[in-house]
Amino acid sequence: MALPVYASPLEKLWHYTYLVLCALILLFLIAPIIIVIPLSFNAEPYFTFTEKMMTLDPAGYSLRWYDSLITFGMQNPEAPRVIAFWWDFWENATWVQVTKHSVIIGVFATLISAGLGTVAALGLTRPEMPWRKQITAVLISPMIVPIIISATGMFFFYSGQWVPGIDAQGRFEWGRLAGTYPGIILAHAALGIPFVIITVTATLSGFDQSLVRAAASLGANPRTAFFRVQMPLIMPGVVSGGLFAFVTSFDEVVAVLFIAANDQQTIPRQMWNGIREQISPAILAVATLLVIISVALLTVVELLRRRSERLRGVSPA
Amino acid sequence: MTDATADLSHAPLTTADGRPLKAALAESLAVRRRRAFLLVAPLFLFILISFIVPIGQMLLKSVYNDGFSAHVPALSAWFDANPPGSAIDETAYAALHADLVEMKRNKTAGVAGTRVNYDVAGTRSLFTAAARGAEKMEPPYKEAFLKLDKKWGDPNVWRAMRSAASPFTMDFYLAANDLKRDAEGAIVPVPEGQAVYKKLMLRTLTLSLEITAICLLIGFPIAHLLATLPMRKAMLLMIFVLLPFWTSLLVRTTAWMVLLQQQGVLNDLLVWIGVIDDKGRIQMIYNQMGTIIAMTHILLPFTILPLYSVMKTIPPSYVRAARSLGATSWTAFRRVYLPQTLPGVGAGGLLVFILAMGYYITPALVGGADGQMISNLIAFHMQKSLNWSLAAALAAQLLIVVLIFFWIYDRIVGIDKMKLG
Numbered sequence: 001m002a003l004p005v006y007a008s009p010l011e012k013l014w015h016y017t018y019l020v021l022c023a024l025i026l027l028f029l030i031a032p033i034i035i036v037i038p039l040s041f042n043a044e045p046y047f048t049f050t051e052k053m054m055t056l057d058p059a060g061y062s063l064r065w066y067d068s069l070i071t072f073g074m075q076n077p078e079a080p081r082v083i084a085f086w087w088d089f090w091e092n093a094t095w096v097q098v099t100k101h102s103v104i105i106g107v108f109a110t111l112i113s114a115g116l117g118t119v120a121a122l123g124l125t126r127p128e129m130p131w132r133k134q135i136t137a138v139l140i141s142p143m144i145v146p147i148i149i150s151a152t153g154m155f156f157f158y159s160g161q162w163v164p165g166i167d168a169q170g171r172f173e174w175g176r177l178a179g180t181y182p183g184i185i186l187a188h189a190a191l192g193i194p195f196v197i198i199t200v201t202a203t204l205s206g207f208d209q210s211l212v213r214a215a216a217s218l219g220a221n222p223r224t225a226f227f228r229v230q231m232p233l234i235m236p237g238v239v240s241g242g243l244f245a246f247v248t249s250f251d252e253v254v255a256v257l258f259i260a261a262n263d264q265q266t267i268p269r270q271m272w273n274g275i276r277e278q279i280s281p282a283i284l285a286v287a288t289l290l291v292i293i294s295v296a297l298l299t300v301v302e303l304l305r306r307r308s309e310r311l312r313g314v315s316p317a
Numbered sequence: 318m319t320d321a322t323a324d325l326s327h328a329p330l331t332t333a334d335g336r337p338l339k340a341a342l343a344e345s346l347a348v349r350r351r352r353a354f355l356l357v358a359p360l361f362l363f364i365l366i367s368f369i370v371p372i373g374q375m376l377l378k379s380v381y382n383d384g385f386s387a388h389v390p391a392l393s394a395w396f397d398a399n400p401p402g403s404a405i406d407e408t409a410y411a412a413l414h415a416d417l418v419e420m421k422r423n424k425t426a427g428v429a430g431t432r433v434n435y436d437v438a439g440t441r442s443l444f445t446a447a448a449r450g451a452e453k454m455e456p457p458y459k460e461a462f463l464k465l466d467k468k469w470g471d472p473n474v475w476r477a478m479r480s481a482a483s484p485f486t487m488d489f490y491l492a493a494n495d496l497k498r499d500a501e502g503a504i505v506p507v508p509e510g511q512a513v514y515k516k517l518m519l520r521t522l523t524l525s526l527e528i529t530a531i532c533l534l535i536g537f538p539i540a541h542l543l544a545t546l547p548m549r550k551a552m553l554l555m556i557f558v559l560l561p562f563w564t565s566l567l568v569r570t571t572a573w574m575v576l577l578q579q580q581g582v583l584n585d586l587l588v589w590i591g592v593i594d595d596k597g598r599i600q601m602i603y604n605q606m607g608t609i610i611a612m613t614h615i616l617l618p619f620t621i622l623p624l625y626s627v628m629k630t631i632p633p634s635y636v637r638a639a640r641s642l643g644a645t646s647w648t649a650f651r652r653v654y655l656p657q658t659l660p661g662v663g664a665g666g667l668l669v670f671i672l673a674m675g676y677y678i679t680p681a682l683v684g685g686a687d688g689q690m691i692s693n694l695i696a697f698h699m700q701k702s703l704n705w706s707l708a709a710a711l712a713a714q715l716l717i718v719v720l721i722f723f724w725i726y727d728r729i730v731g732i733d734k735m736k737l738g
C-alpha cells in the first residue's frame with residue numbers, strides 16, 4: 001500500500017485523499033454501533049449527548065436504563081435486592097423471559113440446521129453428487145427469498161391442522177404448529193440452513209481428501225476415518241456455520257411476528273415493539289448488550305477460522 | 318503368449334468375479350451417487366416441505382380465491398347457463414336471493430361480499446345489507462333488490478359477481494399492476510389517484526439500485542485498502558467490516574434512528590459546528606434518505622467481503638508492470654486493475670441488490686411514508702387489509718424479479734462460490 005518513490009505530487013495528493021476517504025467510510029461502518037454504548041448510560045431520557053456528558057461530568061451518566069431493563073415486568077421491582085428480588089427477576093422480568101425464549105429457540109434451531117446442514121454439505125461436496133447445482137439453489141433459497149414472503153408462506157404452513165396431538169380431554173386431534181415453540185424452531189432452522197451450507201461447503205472444499213484415503217490405507221474403516229480424521233478437521237467450519245445459524249435465529253423477527261403466539265416474545269420482537277411504540281433509551285441498553293454479544297461471537301468465529309487454517313496447514317487453499 | 322494377448326483384447330474386461338468391468342464401474346458409481354444423495358435428502362425434504370411448498374401454496378392464493386364462489390351455488394349455476402352479455406333477468410335475481418338466504422343462515426355474507434368488494438369498491442355492505450333482509454324479501458326479486466339498493470342493477474356489480482363466481486382469477490394480478498376491468502370486462506388502468514403498486518415496485522427497484530450503487534462505490538476503496546495492506550493491519554481493519562456484519566439488524570437500525578433524528582447526534586453535531594442553525598435541523602430519517610442510509614450500512618459488508626476476496630488474488634505486480642510500461646496510475650487502474658475486480662463487483666453487487674429488494678424491517682422502522690418498499694405493502698395486505706390474494710400476487714411478482722437476479726447471479730458468479738466472512 002505504501003506509495004512508490006516515483007509518485008508524482010498529484011498521485012501523492014490522491015493517495016492521501018484516498019486514505020481519508022477510507023477512514024470516513026470505516027467511521028460510517030463502525031460509528032453507529034459504537035455510539036449507542038455511551039448513549040445507553042445517559043442520565044436523561046434523550047438520544048443525544050447532553051452537556052454534562054460532553055464535559056464528562058459523572059452526573060451526566062447513570063445506570064438507570066439498565067436498571068429499568070432489570071425491573072421491567074417484575075412483580076416487586078421496589079423490593080430490597082436480596083435473593084427474593086433476583087428470583088423474581090429470573091422468573092418475571094420481561095427481558096429475562098424474552099432472552100430465555102430467544103436462547104431456547106436459537107439453540108434448537110441451530111442444532112437442527114447445523115446437524116442436517118453438515119450432513120447435506122458432506123453429500124453436496126462429493127464429486128458424484130447428482131443435480132448438485134439445482135439442489136444447492138433450493139437449499140440456499142431461504143436466504144434469497146424476501147423474508148416477508150417466507151414468513152407468509154410459513155404462516156399458512158404452520159397454521160394448517162396436520163400435527164397429530166392430544167387435546168385437553170386426552171382425545172386424539174389434529175393440531176397446528178403455529179403459536180408453539182417447535183413451530184418457531186423449525187421455521188428458524190429453515191432460515192439458518194443457507195448459512196450452514198455455505199460455510200461448511202466452503203470448509204469442505206478446502207479439505208484435503210487424500211487425508212481420508214491415507215486413513216483408509218492405514219486400516220481405518222470409513223466410519224473411523226470420518227470421525228477421527230475428517231470430522232475434527234472440518235469442526236471449526238461446522239461451528240462457525242452453526243454460529244451463523246444461531247445469529248440468524250437470534251436476530252429474526254418477521255417469522256416470529258407471523259408464527260408466534262402473543263406470549264412468545266423474543267429479544268428482537270420485544271425490541272421491535274419497543275421501537276415501534278415509544279422508543280426509550282432502555283432500547284439502547286439492550287442494543288449495547290447485544291453489541292457485546294456480537295463482539296464475543298466475532299471473536300469466537302475469528303479464532304475458529306485461524307484454528308481451521310492452522311489445522312489445514314499447507315493443504316491446498 | 319501372443320495368442321493369449323490377442324484373445325484378451327477382444328474379450329471384454331471383467332472384474333475378479335467375472336462381471337464386465339464397465340457394468341461394475343457403472344454400478345459402483347450409481348451406489349456412490351445414491352449415497353451422496355441420501356446424505357442430502359433429509360435436508361432437501363425438510364426445505365422442500367417446510368419452505369418451498371408453503372411458498373408455492375401461498376402464491377396459489379393469487380390466482381385462487383373461493384371467498385365468493387364457495388357460497389353462491391345457485392348464482393354459479395345461473396352464470397354457467399347464461400353466457401356473459403345475457404340480460405340479468407328475474408331468474409338471476411331469484412338465484413341471488415336463494416344464495417343470500419343461505420349466506421344469512423351461515424353468516425357468510427361478509428366473506429362473499431369482501432371478495433366482490435376487492436373488484437368493485439363499496440359492495441361489501443351491499444351483500445351484508447341484502448342478506449339481512451333476504452328472508453323477508455318477496456318476489457318479484459328484481460324489483461325487491463332494486464328497491465333495496467339501486468346498485469343491484471349496476472352491470473359492473475354483476476360483471477364482478479360473474480368473475481368472482483369462479484374461484485380461479487387473474488384479477489389480483491390486474492390489481493397488483495394498477496389495472497381493473499370496466500363494466501364491459503375490458504382491462505383499463507385504475508384512476509390516477511388509486512395507482513400505487515406499479516409506483517411502489519418501481520421505487521423498490523430504484524431504491525435497491527441506488528443502494529447497490531452506493532455500496533459498490535464506497536465498498537470498493539475499503540476492499541482495496543484491506544486487500545493491499547499488510548496482513549496484520551488488514552485483519553485489524555477487517556473488524557470494522559465484520560463487527561457490523563455480526564451485529565443485530567435491529568440494533569443497527571436503532572442506532573441509525575438515534576443518530577439521524579432531528580434531535581439526534583448528527584443534527585446536534587451539525588448545529589454545533591455551525592453548518593446549520595437550530596431551526597434548520599435536517600430531516601434525515603423517516604423518509605427515503607433514512608432507508609437509503611440505514612440499508613447501505615447494513616448491506617455494505619455483503620459488497621466488501623466478495624470484493625475483498627477477489628482483490629486478494631490480484632497480483633500487485635500487474636499494476637506495477639503497467640506503470641513500468643508507461644501507463645499513468647489512472648490508466649493502470651482503469652485498464653489493468655479494474656477489469657480484474659469485475660467478478661467481485663458482480664458478486665457483491667448482485668447479492669446486495671437481491672437482498673435489498675426484499676427488505677422489510679429497516680424500511681418499516683426508518684422509511685416513513687416515502688421510504689417504504691414492496692415488502693411493506695405485502696405485509697400490510699397480509700396483516701391489516703387481509704386481502705391475502707393481492708398480497709400473494711404482489712409477492713409472486715417480487716419473487717419472480719428476485720429469482721431472475723438469483724439466476725443471473727448463478728450464471729455469473731455460481732451459487733457454490735457464495736461465501737460469508
